[in-house]
Amino acid sequence: MADQHRGNGRGLSRAFTAPVRVVSKVLPRSGAVSPPRPPRPRRSAIIDCGLYVEGIRQPGEWDYVDALAEAQRRDDAFVWLGLHEPDADEFADIAQTFGLHELPVEDAVKSYQRPKVERYGDITFAAVRTARYVEHAELTETSEVVETGDVMLFIGPTFVITVRHGDACRLAPVRLELEGKEELLAQGPWAVFHAVVDRVVDLYLDVAAAIEQDIDEVEAGVFGRSGGGRIQRIYQLKRELVEFKRAVIPLARPLNALVSGRIPGVPSEIRRYIRDVADHLSRTVEQVVTFDDLLNSILQARLAQLSVDMNDDMRKIAAWAAILAVPTAIAGIYGMNFKNMPELHWAYGYYVVLVVMAAVCFGLYRIFRRSGWL
Template sequence: MLINCAAYQDGRKLADIEIDDISVYVAKPECFVWVALKDPGPGELAVMQHEFGLHELAVEDVRNGHQRPKLEEYGDSLFAVLHTVEMDDEGELVIGEVDVFVGPNYVLTVRNGTRQGFQEVRARCEREPELLKHGSAFVLYALADHIVDRYFPLLEALGAEIEELEDRIFDRQNLSASRAIIEDLYSLKRRLVLLQHHVNPLLEAIGKLTGGRVPQICAGMPAYFRDVYDHLERIVKTIDGRREMIVTAVQVNLGMISLAESEVTKRLGSFAALFAVPTMIAGIYGMNFQHIPELNFKYGYPVCLAVMLGVDLILWWRFRRAGWL
């Protein structure tokens, strides 16, 4: 589906144009055409391939989809695969793909599986004509920068989940939910790993535009792409830090479970000791022997009860003082 098709010259928008007029504007000096497609069919891709002379292998990647983030150079043009990561209502991550064809006189963006559009990117480019004079390379930078910036709110949301889970770990009223906490921590770790799998390759791809042999089409833009690269490095380090926090949280949660079990064991042992003394005394005097001391003692029964109660009170005081009860 065609989202937008516009021509730009000298950093300013000339007009929204029809597909049939693309070749006319592409031929003009210092002019480039920016076309945006969403979930296109094979016919639309074939038309774009004919209009812009796109490389067959790059078009095949778009048709097949599910490409890892990458940057490939075909002659004087570039083909970039960027991944969008969005969070649905249930907190799960939804992965989308944005394929970008960049040539000296054209930019073609193809969105697949993304819910949010990129109208903000187009508006930003049109607000900054001095930068848009760099042509299609600046559009590629603006798209990459916008996609990377969308990762930060996701990290904040996942970070908030970690903090909430940490509070649950140390909630003494919630020790019975330890299994659920571990399941939630594992789910959080899985989402962080998924995000990392889409960020790390993009870091490598953007690195090709920041130094060394920079493609000619991006010759004037290394400083801008370096800014995107720095953002990606921050994201990668943040993900690594959050993953370590989750591993630590799992270990702490298991430690809290062990402490809780230890507390239960101590309490059970204390109550067992309180019942053990009366049971021992009652068992001794309940033996069927004829000659047992104090059997004929007049106050033997109340004395036994008093001894049982006294010993239990002493044990209770000691256990209470030790923190077992």
């Protein structure tokens, strides 16, 4: 009997100690340090880095330090470094390598810069606002019509650095197209500036054409036979146009400064190309100003329509109030508790009063109907 109790005790002991052994295998032992997790690799802002000699891209993968050193040893070479939304730490090393001034470096890290061209020693800093049209099935009160971004360029004697913020204008197609124009690319870093700005202005033209279609739809809704259209749609389109206007109009002054030669270092051949871009930009500026005036006119017309509709509603309310005032007045008079009232005890008085009410209300209805109040 005692042996049986001891056997049962061993069985219970194994039953309780087995889960403990399993848990001890899973959990770390006391004093044991779990191995540190490897740090996540940080996303690099460098999209592409190429070395160009006489307008021809040199084969191989180039680090920007080696590429810059090779370009400085030659007279017909430059480096094109493309960045996408770099952080301050990564861009600090690039700025030190290329000798960039701290003020434009601070602007390049941040987005939403006003279009400008500034000179820092022998390096030119240019900021351009980009824009693209956002496709939408129907214009609503919350539709995003225009998406904007930024492209900054550092243009030096042997390098050009493009910094892109947002996806409104991708520069990979610009690089691919420009690499097929070796004569133009042989002009140096300013050829890259022309290609980038030309692409940006071409997108401006596309956005202006698409916005014109939206304005035509809004105009048709306001001035159509129905004369409807929610006024919030007009406000939303005007708000998006203002954002597009802030990107387009300020770019005219920097381009004119480049065309007139106030910014040194621009080759004369590239200056002629920039003049063509400035002409396209001036056409876009005229379109934007016209669109703004047109939307103001449409908005004023819609407000006038709402005012007329409100006056019509008020006239209808006043007309019905006048019609209903007649039976209300008669019923109020005969509802007074006086014994000596005319025709109070007449057998046909009730029916006569109803006929009089109906006749007067019908007469007033015809009068208001003819006058256009109903």
